[in-house]
Amino acid sequence: MNRTRVQILLGFLLVMVVVLSVAGGLVYRSISDLLIRNAESYVGETAKQASARLDAVLAQVDSLSLQLVTDARIQQLLYKAKTGEVLTIDQKLSVRPILNNLMALSWLIQGIELYAGDEPLYPLENQNISERIGLETATFANIKEGQLIWAEMQRKESGHLFAVRQIRLEDDYLGRGGYAVFRVTDSLLDFFNTEFPTVKGSTMHLFDRHAQLVASSSPSLLDSVDPAILTSTAAQGAHSIIQIQGTDYLKIVRQSTETNWSILMLVPLDTITEGLLVLKQALLWALVIGAVLCLLLLWILSSIITKPIRRLRNKMRIPVFALPQQNDEVYFNFEMNELNISYNNLVRELHQLVQTVYEKERLNNQAEIKMLQAQIHPHFLFNTLESLYWTLIEKQEEEGAQTVIALSKLFRYTINAGSNDDWVSLNAEIEHCQRYMEIMKYRIGHRLHWQFHIDPLPYDIKLPKLLIQPLVENAIQHGIEPKVGASSLLVSIRNVERDGKSLLGIQVKDDGVGMDTETLAALTQKLEVHHQPDPHSSSSSSGMGLLNVQRRIKLYYGQEYGIQFQSSPDRGTILDLYLPYGVERNV
Template structure:
């Protein structure tokens, strides 16, 4: 994947992408701020318009109600009506002709408002006086409505839907007798057509807004449709679903009639300005982005063209043609870079000569240091002398420690003059060496270290290169036990692998483990990358990995070469294992 992306990972592309990224952020931030502010303004404007529509509709309804109340007041105070009701209150019977005379009086008032369907006049004892037929007020409306009319003391009380005609609305007014100390003389009932309460503004486009009128029970009194249940609209929030469309709702309550005016406006009308604003911003942003892309490409090309010429000159130098770059540029930074490169080319031959001489001197120094190393026999004789001295003094524990160290050194130094066979031992000998190393570590760490070596009997005679397990164990102690609070545990297991003819060696610790980046870095170093530098991390493992490749590189199993495998997780410790052929691989 990285090889595929490398041709595109150029300075020009990085500059271009950087400019585009910054531009997108700026446009997004500025656009979002402008859009938010403009959307808020448009939304507030739409809300004010809807509220103004509701106020205007409420005003029109109050005007219609005022006209009816004024007309009913005039009719109730008309002299003929007052005289007839006064005679009735005084116990004087009202003749048929007198009742018939009310037709002309009330018809005159009815003609003033086309929406008034009829007037009905009742006496104080609820008997129907006009029109001329049998009936009573208690049959026309409920006792609750009559009590409201009495409590209103001459004010008009709006009843609602006419029980006898659902296309009409009723209003009742108690008539006070002017010549009888404003006592109750009777009741005037007005019946209005529902079509009278058409509250829509004729100046608004059709379908833009819907205005409905409902009573406290949610029964529709006016507007589009008749008799519908509007209780859900009365209890809804700011938006509702009405006639299959989401709409903004505004409610105006009338204390006079105890009716609620409902104004519904489709959300699409309220937000049509926001939609247009969004479209304009997207178009302008797209045009601005296109222009910025073109300018960014031209600018990045102008900057990187001299750099590409310098890169071609450096490639020639890498192939052995140490020639300066004659290209001139007007940019000060690139001109200084080109001058530095030409100076480097002028001094490179001298640097090569100096480095070569230093390499020769270093080789001579390392040879002298090798010749000055301590004779192994002198080291062993000295450790034996320590052992005898400690035995004489009764320090048997320390004497055993010296013997263990002597055997450890002897194992590490090997058998000189064995023509390379000193590099090979059996797995049993290798595990014994690991056991001696763990004994020394146990004396140093005390109770902090707990260890175990488990080896199957059949695997003890298998040949293996010397010091293949001990570096792994040492790495587990350094990074598993020493970095752990409390007792650490290391387990070495040697057993037959799942594949016949192979043996698996596993080293497990219960240390803090490695996170994903650290484990990936270790695996990279095992695959040929640079080893860790901190506290020798991974250096011993890399050495083991290289020796496995050297000795068993040609011994394959299912197409896979032998090598170290590592599993680790934070807080769960680390597990390292490798598998070797039982026949010794390249050794045999």
């Protein structure tokens, strides 16, 4: 799991699965919604046509009922009954042919009953109108003034519905003369499955204005459902979905303009969305195939990304006791090239650092060899110098004795330069220079005048051993000794501010023979090109000349530090050296 290739594969695979799942879900949902909308539109149109067909059938009943109540013979009989004339049985039976002719005109009308006022006219043994169809409907029929009114469903007989129409008498100035009751078959929806193309499993149901079931193509389906919920037209989400007996149905409700009844159509959602099974399988296969292709492409892509990384990693693996080598390979990837450039820069800096440490060790070893050459029988040398000192004391040659003591201390300091501790205090280095100056004054005599000017310094200074004495030696050897006459030498040590930095300034100034421009330029160039030491640059008791001093300064303090010269013929030479404070001793 911690490999880049595995992380890339898992990350992209997770993203792909999420994207394909979300996209597939949206597609599936959109198509499902589209199918439901199309089915809703189609079934809604079917329900609209069925409602129109039902209105036409009911309008036929209304038309026949109007024809009946306006028939002249029936009007005459009812007028006689209203005026108090007693109708004979033959008169009452005379309406039978009229009723039979009307029933023959419509398959819906199964029977017709006439009432003179509230009393039965035909059939003879019938109940009064209030008992037959209910007081509420009769009263409602009076209010409606001759319109066809459908009785309540509780008055429904087996297989029949009741429709009532009040009869207005023309001879009585349209006064109430009686009622006509029509027994209509409840098979009002028989035309649905024969005259309309339907969706598989769909059913149609007819409810009256009180949400009571009038007719149904599948009555048992609605046994456990509240009719008020079935006939409600309130929106229920994007689609009107209802669950009946564990099955989801699409519900379509339309109102009849003739009776204000409701036509309900129920279509199983499974029937509408059965085509989505193929789509679901196609989406699943697309997900699987997409995952396989994605894995293949990601494997290739991860190989393109990780292969250069592996090659660079193998290049960076180095054997024991060996230095890393630069990688010259050029990659097609910008980031890999940037990483390779950084690695090559690191290798170059490492090589340079190793070379610097090597040069430092080489110089130290060179100095140690030269010190070892001076350590031939050191005890014998020191004992001899001590014997010489006491001999000069006995002969009362004080000056010679002091020179011998200075020479002994000079040798001891120089010989100890090969020790492990190559850093000394500034005071120790100055004392060593002073001893050297005393010896040189004894050798040169009155021609040499020297002095040290040391300012108070803000730090306890540590610097490499034998750093100042070779500068003084070079000034005496090349500047003062060749000059005829007296000469002076000034060594100044002070605190200097340069470029916002506080530096240790060391200056060696003489008024010797000096150098011309060409000699000064050659010396400066020689000090700048310091890759190989030149043993002939100068000679000193320590065996270290200006070139070695310059190399040690740059190794310890950096390339920006070094010796600077100012000189002119017969005016002397000024040597300046600026060093930073606080440099670690093992730099």
